[in-house]
Amino acid sequence: MSTLMNGATMLLECLVREGVDCMFGYPGGVTLPLYDALYEHHVRHVLVRHEENAAFAAEGYARATGKTGVCCATSGPGATNLTTGLVDAMMDSIPIVAITGQVSSKLIGSDAFQEADTFGLTRPCTKHNFLVKRLEDLAQTVHEAFYIASSGRPGPVLVDVTKDVLTGQGHYQPVTSIHLPGYKVFTEGHTGQIRRAAQMIQEAHRPLIYSGGGIVAAGASAELRRLVELTDIPVVTTLMGLGTMPSSHPNFISMPGMHGSYAANLAMTNSDLLIALGVRFDDRVTGRLAAFAPHAKVIHVDIDPAEVGKIRTPEVPIVGDVKRVLAKLNKLIEESPLPADEARTAERRAWWRQIRAWKEEHPLQATTSDSEIKPQHLMAELDRLSQGEAIICSDVGQHQMWAAQLIRFNEPRLWINSGGLGSMGFGLPAAVGAQFARPDKLVFALVGDGGFQMSIPELGTIASQALPIKIIVMNNGYLGMVRQWQELFYNNRLSAVTLDCFPDAEKLAGSYGFKGKTIEKPWELAGALEEAMREPGPYLLNVKVTPFECVYPMVPAGGAIQEMVLGPPQPVAVPAK
Amino acid sequence: MRVTGLLSQRGYNIESLTVARTLDPALSCMTIVVDVDATLRQQVIKQMNRLINVLQATDLTEAPSVVRELILVRIRTPLESRTAVLKEAEIFGGRVVDSSTEGYAIEATGDPEKLNEFVDVMRAYGEIDVTRSGPLAIALENKKLRLQPPVPTRAGLELVPEPRQ
Numbered sequence: 238m239s240t241l242m243n244g245a246t247m248l249l250e251c252l253v254r255e256g257v258d259c260m261f262g263y264p265g266g267v268t269l270p271l272y273d274a275l276y277e278h279h280v281r282h283v284l285v286r287h288e289e290n291a292a293f294a295a296e297g298y299a300r301a302t303g304k305t306g307v308c309c310a311t312s313g314p315g316a317t318n319l320t321t322g323l324v325d326a327m328m329d330s331i332p333i334v335a336i337t338g339q340v341s342s343k344l345i346g347s348d349a350f351q352e353a354d355t356f357g358l359t360r361p362c363t364k365h366n367f368l369v370k371r372l373e374d375l376a377q378t379v380h381e382a383f384y385i386a387s388s389g390r391p392g393p394v395l396v397d398v399t400k401d402v403l404t405g406q407g408h409y410q411p412v413t414s415i416h417l418p419g420y421k422v423f424t425e426g427h428t429g430q431i432r433r434a435a436q437m438i439q440e441a442h443r444p445l446i447y448s449g450g451g452i453v454a455a456g457a458s459a460e461l462r463r464l465v466e467l468t469d470i471p472v473v474t475t476l477m478g479l480g481t482m483p484s485s486h487p488n489f490i491s492m493p494g495m496h497g498s499y500a501a502n503l504a505m506t507n508s509d510l511l512i513a514l515g516v517r518f519d520d521r522v523t524g525r526l527a528a529f530a531p532h533a534k535v536i537h538v539d540i541d542p543a544e545v546g547k548i549r550t551p552e553v554p555i556v557g558d559v560k561r562v563l564a565k566l567n568k569l570i571e572e573s574p575l576p577a578d579e580a581r582t583a584e585r586r587a588w589w590r591q592i593r594a595w596k597e598e599h600p601l602q603a604t605t606s607d608s609e610i611k612p613q614h615l616m617a618e619l620d621r622l623s624q625g626e627a628i629i630c631s632d633v634g635q636h637q638m639w640a641a642q643l644i645r646f647n648e649p650r651l652w653i654n655s656g657g658l659g660s661m662g663f664g665l666p667a668a669v670g671a672q673f674a675r676p677d678k679l680v681f682a683l684v685g686d687g688g689f690q691m692s693i694p695e696l697g698t699i700a701s702q703a704l705p706i707k708i709i710v711m712n713n714g715y716l717g718m719v720r721q722w723q724e725l726f727y728n729n730r731l732s733a734v735t736l737d738c739f740p741d742a743e744k745l746a747g748s749y750g751f752k753g754k755t756i757e758k759p760w761e762l763a764g765a766l767e768e769a770m771r772e773p774g775p776y777l778l779n780v781k782v783t784p785f786e787c788v789y790p791m792v793p794a795g796g797a798i799q800e801m802v803l804g805p806p807q808p809v810a811v812p813a814k
Numbered sequence: 815m816r817v818t819g820l821l822s823q824r825g826y827n828i829e830s831l832t833v834a835r836t837l838d839p840a841l842s843c844m845t846i847v848v849d850v851d852a853t854l855r856q857q858v859i860k861q862m863n864r865l866i867n868v869l870q871a872t873d874l875t876e877a878p879s880v881v882r883e884l885i886l887v888r889i890r891t892p893l894e895s896r897t898a899v900l901k902e903a904e905i906f907g908g909r910v911v912d913s914s915t916e917g918y919a920i921e922a923t924g925d926p927e928k929l930n931e932f933v934d935v936m937r938a939y940g941e942i943d944v945t946r947s948g949p950l951a952i953a954l955e956n957k958k959l960r961l962q963p964p965v966p967t968r969a970g971l972e973l974v975p976e977p978r979q
Contacts, residue, residue, distance in 0.1 A: 360816060361823050364866075414966050415964060416964035418869055419866055419961075419962070546856065547857060547860075
């Protein structure tokens with residue numbers, strides 16, 4: 238018989254059994270019993286400075302490892318502050334478990350102090366959520382939460398626990414099985430459809446692989462690479478899929494979509510077979526849907542049946558774990574290749590020639606200047622230092638797009654960003670989580686001056702935990718992406734986008750006890766970044782870049798992806814007097 | 815809440831929704847009428863099936879099924895037309911459940927469209943009030959619920975946690 242313990246200790250017991258080694262949280266009134274239990278428990282708790290950042294840090298941890306991240310907040314404001322992180326994890330299918338405290342079960346509904354309907358509030362923010370009002374349900378629920386978060390299409394799960402459950406006394410009964418009769422996890426994929434896919438892939442003249450975050454979640458990069466080796470098909474990866482195909486691989490083209498490359502967008506538009514793997518045809522990728530990949534048949538592999546056919550009806554729908562589906566597909570292609578066909582080989586060669594020509598026509602290039610630091614120059618330097626190996630935790634905005642275009646990633650889980658929700662303030666706390674998850678890795682928090690100021694409090698977490706994160710602020714003095722749209726689509730009427738008054742980086746970092754620096758000349762850039770990397774502790778580098786720079790290529794909202802604006806409008810020459 | 819929340823979140827309009835227990839008291843059955851484009855029907859079903867505590871969602875739009883609704887009509891009618899009201903109610907299979915000097919309360923069940931006609935007819939006889947249950951449906955094909963088997967937990971497989979510090 239196990240020892241008698243309170244609910245709080247039992248909850249920690251469950252976390253340990255789920256393999257949780259650290260959690261990110263912020264205590265409060267009703268979670269006092271939990272924090273009291275933590276006092277003598279060896280689950281590591283990282284005190285963040287705002288609950289939203291606890292969720293983002295848990296996401297950073299999960300995104301860097303694939304393991305379920307854990308965050309914790311108290312009732313009421315603690316729980317409501319978590320919600321942005323929950324939706325963020327929902328949009329990008331990131332496994333996190335959030336534990337929130339709730340007022341005592343007898344007080345629920347009485348507008349008690351710090352009471353909020355967390356269960357009701359987080360229903361649409363989570364893959365699933367629970368409210369635990371009885372101690373005997375606690376262990377089962379927590380284990381179910383971990384199972385749901387990490388299986389199938391991963392996502393956030395919230396467990397709201399009332400204070401009386403945390404204080405109640407009981408015995409931990411090991412939970413040996415989980416029975417969720419309505420929870421279907423599709424894994425295998427339909428054999429007949431996979432066979433059809435194998436046939437079509439081999440027959441296509443202008444095939445293109447469109448790889449996304451699902452490949453990361455499934456850990457299917459090796460299978461993807463194998464498919465590419467077998468078939469020599471070009472690959473575009475979405476923002477969430479960067480790293481699923483090494484950027485250095487000759488078959489890797491780049492990212493398609495609103496800020497995708499010329500070659501990637503034209504390849505999408507002209508392809509005759511789109512092999513969509515773990516993607517959801519996001520509007521930022523497809524542009525105007527009616528004009529998206531108009532000549533292509535589509536093979537869509539996804540673990541979530543609701544994604545297949547949601548936006549584009551595929552010719553070959555395959556619901557299953559993309560890792561297993563690709564393994565089967567590769568086996569079929571390997572074992573029964575189509576007989577060689579000269580016409581087809583010639584078509585494939587022409588397709589590759591065309592793609593290379595597009596790449597050469599408008600390559601993604603880092604522009605530099607002698608007098609000021611171009612944001613693209615910063616990305617190129619980061620790329621040089623990372624060599625495709627560092628973890629880059631990006632915030633949201635222009636810097637995110639330039640980084641996605643110009644920084645190479647040789648593996649999945651190195652590029653960490655808020656893709657679907659686009660939550661500003663994500664970068665810094667995500668880097669906290671990622672650095673905890675991967676202490677062996679060089680972690681950059683690459684943030685804009687806007688997003689950085691949203692999560693500045695986390696400098697405290699970074700300093701107190703002595704995390705050697707290199708914080709690189711791409712500082713253009715504006716909310717750059719919003720300004721870009723105002724410039725291009727709102728007659729240059731810049732409204733509420735100027736970020737004047739940025740703190741002195743050296744003093745700011747210094748006040749937290751670590752080093753910081755501001756640079757604004759291009760010749761300082763490489764040295765400053767190298768100095769940051771040499772620093773054993775955290776480092777804050779404020780890089781003042783050209784203020785008026787826009788991200789190109791750009792597909793205007795509602796446009797077709799081949800209708801790209803490739804560069805800024807050319808200045809009109811002023812006639813000489 | 816999960817079901818209604820999901821439908822509104824995805825922008826679907828709920829026309830009616832009924833919930834009641836099934837033979838297994840731990841489960842309930844909902845009949846939902848949703849106003850969506852035919853092309854989106856499949857997506858609605860898939861989204862419902864994604865909910866963890868939905869065992870199964872089925873589209874009955876074209877499947878063999880019976881759809882019935884219960885209606886309660888209170889009608890205030892002058893004495894001279896009372897017999898006529900009764901006759902009309904009878905045509906629609908209606909049954910008087912309350913009678914007073916002011917009029918009747920009548921219940922009727924049937925196909926929702928037929929009940930619309932019933933309401934129209936009753937209106938001709940006097941002032942009415944109506945409460946409807948919303949359609950209830952049952953599939954005529956015997957479709958077995960496909961339930962997922964239990965899975966062993968990681969926690970169950972793992973032995974004793976590391977000793978405490």
